[in-house]
Each structure stands twice: as C-alpha cells, then as structure tokens.
Amino acid sequence: MEQLVDTVIEDERWEAFGLPALATRAAEATFAHLGVHGVTLALMGCDDAxxxxxxxxxxxxxxPxxxxxxxxxDRAAGEPGGLPDLSGGDDDDPDELGDIAIAWETCMAEAADQGKAPQDHVTHLIVHGILHLLGYDHIEDADAELMEATETRILAAMGLSDPYA
Structure with missing residues (x-):
C-alpha cells in the first residue's frame, strides 16, 4: 500500500515539529475510528504567507x-446532520481523498492563546481537515454537531482532550 499521508514541507519549522509522524498518527486514528480503508491524502505544512x-x-x-x-x-451527506459517504478504495489502489494545508504561525499562535500543547492543537486541526476531505462540514448546525462530536471521539481515542471544552 502507498503511504497514508504524503507530507510536503514548505516551512522547515514543520519538519522539526514532526509533522509527518503527527499527520500519519492523526490519519490512522481518524480512519480507524470511522472504519475507512484504502485512502490516501496529501498534507502541506506551510507558513501564514x-x-x-x-x-x-x-x-x-x-x-491567513x-x-x-x-x-x-464531494462526499457530503444529502441532508444536514447525515453521515457522508465514507467508502474508500482498496489497499492496492487507494482513493486519493484530497489535500490539506496547515499554517505554522496561525497554529502556534492559536495553541498559545488557547493554552494548548501545540502538538495537540495541530493534531486536532489535521483530524478536522481530514474530516472535511471525507465530506464532513460545519456550516449547518446539525453538521457542526456531528463533525465536532466525531472530532472529540477521535481525539479522545488518541488520549487528547476535547478541543471544544
């Protein structure tokens, strides 16, 4: 099988931070929780500019x-609060879910402002981005409730606290 997350480092601070390993851990936890198999994604660690x-x-x-x-x-559900299409490919021919970009300065500032460990905050944001790739959204209230509850359960399984508490 291809690697689960293709991490592209555009800002060297992400390499020292350990973004590739963090992204793989977040993706593995998200896919395990949702029962999703046969997928890959790309993640770019960049700066605010x-x-x-x-x-x-x-x-x-x-x-930024x-x-x-x-x-x-588009994997979104047909009605607010419904589950998106979580089907994937297979391990020999995985579906590419899409791309995520994450910004260094904004993430670090948010973690500091919220009194969170930067690794925990970035993990949450990666899970959040992956859920968007899978069709989750937070525009409608019912969708936001589903997405936030799903994020909270995935992070709890990883030993991380509720980011919305």
Whole structure:
C-alpha cells in the first residue's frame, strides 16, 4: 500500500515539529475510528504567507487561516446532520481523498492563546481537515454537531482532550 499521508514541507519549522509522524498518527486514528480503508491524502505544512495566498485564491479571503482542505470529490451527506459517504478504495489502489494545508504561525499562535500543547492543537486541526476531505462540514448546525462530536471521539481515542471544552 502507498503511504497514508504524503507530507510536503514548505516551512522547515514543520519538519522539526514532526509533522509527518503527527499527520500519519492523526490519519490512522481518524480512519480507524470511522472504519475507512484504502485512502490516501496529501498534507502541506506551510507558513501564514502561503496559506493567505491559498485562502485568497480558493476562498476569496486574503488572510491567513489555520487549515484549508480541498476534497477530491464531494462526499457530503444529502441532508444536514447525515453521515457522508465514507467508502474508500482498496489497499492496492487507494482513493486519493484530497489535500490539506496547515499554517505554522496561525497554529502556534492559536495553541498559545488557547493554552494548548501545540502538538495537540495541530493534531486536532489535521483530524478536522481530514474530516472535511471525507465530506464532513460545519456550516449547518446539525453538521457542526456531528463533525465536532466525531472530532472529540477521535481525539479522545488518541488520549487528547476535547478541543471544544
């Protein structure tokens, strides 16, 4: 099987932080919790300047953000609060879920502001991004409740506290 997460480091601070291992651990926990198999994704660790450009290009918001995701296909549920399509490929021919970008300065500032360990906060954001690739969203209240509850359960299984508490 291909590697689960193809991590691209655009900002060297992510390498020293251990982003590739953290991303793999987060992906393994997310997929195990949801029973998803036969998938891969790409994750780029960048800085605020790069994510601001991406945010402007894809969301018409020219400011930095913590994490962005680009699903390869629409897996969303047909109704608010419904489960998305969690089918995958197989281990010999995995489906590519899409891409995630995560920004160094914003993530570190948020962790400090919230009094969280940076590794825990980044793990949460990676799980959050993966759930977006899988069709979860938080625009409608019912979808937000489902997504947040799913994130909380995945993080708890990893030994991490509720990020929304």
């Amino acid at each position: 790069e994510i601001a450009e991406l945010n402007a290009q894809f969301r018409q918001k020219g400011t 953000t913590n994490v962005l995701s680009w699903p390869s296909e």
